[in-house]
Amino acid sequence: MSTFYITTPIYYVNDIPHIGHAYTTIMADAITRFRQAEGHQTYFLTGTDEHGQKIEKSAEAQGITPKILADRVVERFKDLWRVLDIRYDRFIRTTDADHVAGVQHLFRKVLEKGDIYPGDYRGHYCVSCEGYVPETAPEAASGNKICADCGKETELLTERCYFFRLSAYEERLLCFYKDNPDFIRPASRMNEVVSFVKMGLKDLSITRSTVKWGVPVPDDPEQTIYVWFDALSNYITALGYPDATADFARFWPADLHVMAKDILRFHAVYWPAFLMAADLELPRKELIHGWWLKDEKKMSKSRGNVLDPHILLKYFPADAIRYFLMREAPIGADANFSHQGFITRINTELTNDWANLISRVGGMVSRYFSNRFPGQADYSAAEEELREDYLELENEVRSHFDAYAFNRGLERIMEYVNRLNRYIVESEPWKMAGQETLQPRLEAVLKTLVRAILSANALLAPVIPRSAARVREFFNHAGEGFGWKDPGEKFAVRDVEPLFPRVDPKQFFAEELQDSHPSPSPKEAQMNEKPQTPEGVISFDEFKKVRMVVARVVAAEKVEKTDKLLRLTVDTDSDTRTLVAGIAQYYTPEELVDRKIIIVANLQPATIRGIESRGMILAASDKDGRPYIPVIPEETPVGAIMR
């Protein structure tokens, strides 16, 4: 029997589960169920990443141990997976003893091989946050980086740690990508990976002495193993690595790692390199999906636009959420989540088309045959056509699902559902009902509909398993595999109950979005007929958000190795700040010094050419992009606000 090993990332317990976690996990679950229906023996792994400084600190803040903190969050994940009908084989935690042992073994093995070596890590360390900031962080005038969390300057720190010899794997990785062009799906992501590796790989520091909450380095208890070496290893330790367990032999290498695009590099570059270093086989494929956006923006805790699946679960069954997420988003692209879109999709496709089809067919079988077919059906070409259409549908849907294009597959299934609804209207069974001679025809029509429903139901089952099981119950059919369903000529059915009760959009928006979602998207606001400023017009309040002040240029210099950039130091009265402007081709530093200009003072800082630019200079721009800096009357005080 062929096997299929699939994983989600392990989720960081610093965050409580949200729709993004749900998306990845539902996708993996649907794929698992699909592979099962195809006859594969599957192993589905998910879990949590529990180590690291953030956990250490937030546990400290709550006055509990990191493990207790993790235990609590883990329960929330498991609860959500239970509610969403996620059927995993193992929920691994990086604090599991076998994982810890496995990571240590892996570390030791690569160390002995020589691809892990001790060295010094130099980084920009934030004392108050007790952590390193990334190289991409903005830089202060002193040359030190600025910590994104607290805004304080960092200091350059050197600490002893272990490095992984990632640089040695550049060629081998590129070869691997070349030989396995399908390794990363969708293909566009593969290009990103290849170009990243081609730019050159630096060795990776994989341990920390500043972090205590982690897997200790074997024989060097001062050090703990840092995030990625620890976390990625879960995919093999879950199967029993380093022991030659039956699971490991049967399921490794993984057939599919599913993840969101933000952790692509770690899975597509670091992970294969680690495995090569350990002489292990590489995963076969990695499926990268996009993000769910809210109001066109990435959901984030700080933005407060995170979508909690529990709100939807109050109104809709888990299958509705599963269906929507799989149906709505194209394979690798970001998708926008809107409640309006959600309700419309569920009400039209699942309620009106699919559930109502089942309801009307079930109703007729009950009324006209008392739920039991006599077995005297008189079939015509129309019924045979329905069967043939189904077989064609199944081929297409399976190949879509095989390519993980669930949106396409589900779309095709709905076409078939529409086809069935049309068939009912065309055959007009209610007109046959009263006529004795047409009973065999009526039986043929309804039976064929039940068969078609059961068949389509099997295709839907990986995505909406719970309602699929109910449909099987309604029609007394146990088989979960694919194919044209034939329960026999004399089969009996049960009474059918509503599958996806209609949710009234008005009620949903009135009750739910008011309390739980203080800022509905513009579209939804319009649905609620709230007043809106006309397109292209901003309100006075919106205008007031922009803080423009008069500033005096204290110093100006060209940014080295650029043609267009000037680095300006300006005095705004309340502070002195640096900003970068792309005006060097038209203005010399000399003519700007001491001049008064207008700057946007509350613009989000950006790092340009390694310089943090806090604000932007206001200038008119002609169609060629040439800037014209307005002249400010000499007597204007520095710090004056424009309005």
Place this chain on the structure above:
RNA sequence: GGCGGUGUAGCUCAGCCGGUAGAGCAGUCGGCUCAUAUCCGAUAUGUCGGGGGUUCAAGUCCCUCCACCGCUACCA
């Protein structure tokens, strides 16, 4: 700047190896009554981002420009 992607009906998107535009939703009109006020049919709207080129024929190939997005070591 480099590499990649996207730009098609009001909205969300299909359109493979080129043959004079499609679906769903929303809108309008009509039909049915078995069904969760559900279903079925018909129907308006598009210079397929702009410009140029190849071709008998181009959303579909080539060039170029614009906008937006992703990765990345630079024009806020």
